[in-house]
Amino acid sequence: MNEFKYLRASDASDAVSQFSKESKSKFLGGGTNLIDLIKENIEKPSALIDVSRLALREIKKTANGGVSIGATAKNSDTANHPLVRENYPLLSQAILAGASQQIRNMATNGGNLLQRTRCFYFYDPAMRCNKREPGTGCDALEGLNNYSAVLGWNEKCVATHPSDMCVALAALDATVKVKGADGKERTIQFADFHRLPENTPEKDNNLQTGELIIAIEIPKSNFAKNSYYLKVRDRTSYAFALVSVAVALEMNGKTIKQARIALGGVAHKPWRAMDAEKLLANAKADDATFKKAADAALKDAKALEHNAYKIELAKRAIVRALKKAVDGGIA
Amino acid sequence: MCENFPTYIAEEIQEPLTEDEAALLSEDDLSKLGKSRRDFLGKTALAAIAAQLLLHDQAFALKYMSDAPVTNNAVSELAMTVKMTINGAEKSVAIEPNVTLLDALRERLQMTGTKKGCDHGQCGACTVIVDGKRVLSCLTLAAQAEGLNITTIEGLGKGDELHPMQESFITHDGFQCGYCTPGQICSAVALLDEAKRGEISYVSTNISKKPPTKLSDDEIRERMSGNICRCGAYPHIVEAIKEVQNGKAEAKSS
Numbered sequence: 011m012n013e014f015k016y017l018r019a020s021d022a023s024d025a026v027s028q029f030s031k032e033s034k035s036k037f038l039g040g041g042t043n044l045i046d047l048i049k050e051n052i053e054k055p056s057a058l059i060d061v062s063r064l065a066l067r068e069i070k071k072t073a074n075g076g077v078s079i080g081a082t083a084k085n086s087d088t089a090n091h092p093l094v095r096e097n098y099p100l101l102s103q104a105i106l107a108g109a110s111q112q113i114r115n116m117a118t119n120g121g122n123l124l125q126r127t128r129c130f131y132f133y134d135p136a137m138r139c140n141k142r143e144p145g146t147g148c149d150a151l152e153g154l155n156n157y158s159a160v161l162g163w164n165e166k167c168v169a170t171h172p173s174d175m176c177v178a179l180a181a182l183d184a185t186v187k188v189k190g191a192d193g194k195e196r197t198i199q200f201a202d203f204h205r206l207p208e209n210t211p212e213k214d215n216n217l218q219t220g221e222l223i224i225a226i227e228i229p230k231s232n233f234a235k236n237s238y239y240l241k242v243r244d245r246t247s248y249a250f251a252l253v254s255v256a257v258a259l260e261m262n263g264k265t266i267k268q269a270r271i272a273l274g275g276v277a278h279k280p281w282r283a284m285d286a287e288k289l290l291a292n293a294k295a296d297d298a299t300f301k302k303a304a305d306a307a308l309k310d311a312k313a314l315e316h317n318a319y320k321i322e323l324a325k326r327a328i329v330r331a332l333k334k335a336v337d338g339g340i341a
Numbered sequence: 342m343c344e345n346f347p348t349y350i351a352e353e354i355q356e357p358l359t360e361d362e363a364a365l366l367s368e369d370d371l372s373k374l375g376k377s378r379r380d381f382l383g384k385t386a387l388a389a390i391a392a393q394l395l396l397h398d399q400a401f402a403l404k405y406m407s408d409a410p411v412t413n414n415a416v417s418e419l420a421m422t423v424k425m426t427i428n429g430a431e432k433s434v435a436i437e438p439n440v441t442l443l444d445a446l447r448e449r450l451q452m453t454g455t456k457k458g459c460d461h462g463q464c465g466a467c468t469v470i471v472d473g474k475r476v477l478s479c480l481t482l483a484a485q486a487e488g489l490n491i492t493t494i495e496g497l498g499k500g501d502e503l504h505p506m507q508e509s510f511i512t513h514d515g516f517q518c519g520y521c522t523p524g525q526i527c528s529a530v531a532l533l534d535e536a537k538r539g540e541i542s543y544v545s546t547n548i549s550k551k552p553p554t555k556l557s558d559d560e561i562r563e564r565m566s567g568n569i570c571r572c573g574a575y576p577h578i579v580e581a582i583k584e585v586q587n588g589k590a591e592a593k594s595s
């Protein structure tokens with residue numbers, strides 16, 4: 011591993027101020043992604059500001075009936091928190107679908123949002139990758155792209171966002187609270203947090219340099235009874251998603267009052283399927299409706315040479331997740 | 342860091358067998374022994390073997406590690422002193438910020454029970470228990486462990502007495518080559534605590550309620566999925582964990 015300074019922040023203000031004093035600093039959460047990337051020589055920070063012990067662990071009700079999840083709370087503690095299990099079982103399920111218990115025990119919520127792509131070409135320095143080295147090109151585009159994106163990609167980057175947790179947060183209309191180097195706080199809608207590659211695939215999200223994630227807030231909703239997270243992968247457990255679907259429904263008898271659908275493993279960011287949601291609102295919960303919604307969700311999908319399977323897989327996963335959610339999910 | 346010193350070599354060099362080991366291995370083809378082998382390997386014998394293997398391992402570490410260029414790095418201007426409690430004993434280690442907890446344990450503290458498999462979070466061989474939670478020591482910086490309580494495989498038993506999970510792994514042949522085993526056992530010990538606390542997994546069917554504390558085979562498999570065994574000892578590992586969980590002998594699956 012390259013050398014770096016290790017500094018521990020005492021509170022959020024101290025963290026952002028320490029960050030701005032060092033030339034190439036990075037915040038350190040659980041380290042499960044960052045340490046790996048430093049070992050791979052992909053991230054080369056000169057200083058790590060350890061924020062994992064900051065008192066931002068709290069998971070609590072918000073004034074308007076939602077829940078606030080601290081940035082330094084561990085993924086495992088978040089998934090198991092009674093407030094989350096009762097009100098947002100979709101989030102528990104999505105977190106638990108990711109990584110392994112050991113990793114979830116280390117991983118922080120802030121770090122989960124900022125984990126980087128698992129595209130092989132990003133990890134392999136022998137390959138060209140615009141995300142790793144802007145302007146060099148994308149070897150995945152014409153390479154072994156069976157794990158690559160089918161939605162929202164361009165010729166600059168076909169990487170996918172690997173997080174499971176973020177797919178549920180996208181479906182649940184979460185917001186992200188961050189603190190800037192100037193000490194000011196701002197709130198970012200989850201849909202605007204991660205971004206598509208456009209001309210700057212090296213940027214995964216819309217955070218400004220030195221901004222610290224403080225908390226994630228999820229608004230109150232009536233989705234707890236009918237939600238489901240479905241993850242399809244190469245092996246049953248401990249693998250990233252080929253395709254995943256987060257479905258949250260509010261039911262009125264056999265009719266869907268409103269729906270949320272987000273997809274993982276298919277795009278540079280967690281993908282909200284708004285068109286499908288519109289189709290589902292006030293529709294009868296039956297197979298025909300589900301199929302229509304699935305088609306709508308993938309209508310703009312474009313396959314690369316090796317990943318056409320993802321489009322059909324995603325459609326089927328949506329139909330199945332919708333059925334499961336209607337049947338009472340896992341709550 | 343001792344990057345140019347391949348620590349795994351030390352472990353792969355085959356030392357001649359001790360008399361005891363030779364005697365044990367020449368007993369018969371071990372795979373044919375089945376139950377009698379387990380009878381033969383009574384508790385005391387087991388503890389003695391385990392203790393001896395541990396000593397062996399440590400002697401190895403000293404033999405091969407003492408010449409390793411530890412000092413090359415220890416004087417780096419970034420070096421810092423990290424205090425942690427390891428298996429009940431307070432330790433103070435001088436390390437650089439870029440040293441993982443795994444390398445600190447194995448190369449600085451000569452505690453080689455914790456294994457390095459992939460070094461990238463993908464296999465679970467390096468699992469240790471930190472403040473009651475199982476974590477991966479290969480993705481933890483030693484600096485991050487400041488002030489924390491670490492339990493490694495060396496600290497599970499009490500003196501000569503093995504931890505019930507260790508015994509159960511032996512009873513159920515929960516390993517072949519044994520490389521993944523320290524990680525598997527630390528993981529399994531923490532797993533049963535998680536179940537007692539009512540924690541859920543991806544295969545739990547009722548998320549908003551407390552799941553049963555007795556885990557099904559599916560639950561155990563899902564919760565152990567972070568520990569890869571290249572020898573494929575999985576069915577036996579599940580049996581071993583079940584026996585400790587249920588407090589009774591499980592019928593062997595094969």
Ligand SMILES: Cc1cc2nc3c(=O)[nH]c(=O)nc-3n(C[C@H](O)[C@H](O)[C@H](O)COP(=O)(O)OP(=O)(O)OC[C@H]3O[C@@H](n4cnc5c(N)ncnc54)[C@H](O)[C@@H]3O)c2cc1C
Pocket residue numbers: 036037038039040041042043044045046061081082085107108109110113116117118119120121122123124125172173174175221222223224248249250251461462463
């Ligand atoms: C083998 C393996 C398998 C995995 N499988 C899955 C999977 O199936 N699904 C899945 O979703 N994930 C998976 N993961 C990824 C894992 O979920 C992430 O590595 C983890 O969530 C990152 O959290 P962390 O706290 O460890 O982040 P770190 O590694 O500490 O940091 C990640 C990034 O976030 C930044 N950061 C951390 N905290 C903050 C903050 N508060 N504010 C601003 N920036 C911050 C860091 O600077 C860094 O850039 C896997 C990981 C491994 C190693």
Ligand code: FES
Pocket residue numbers: 456457458459460461462463464465466467468477478479480
């Ligand atoms: S060595 Fe740590 S997970 Fe493989």
Ligand code: FES
Pocket residue numbers: 515516517518519520521522569570571572573574
């Ligand atoms: S026993 Fe050989 S790797 Fe598990």
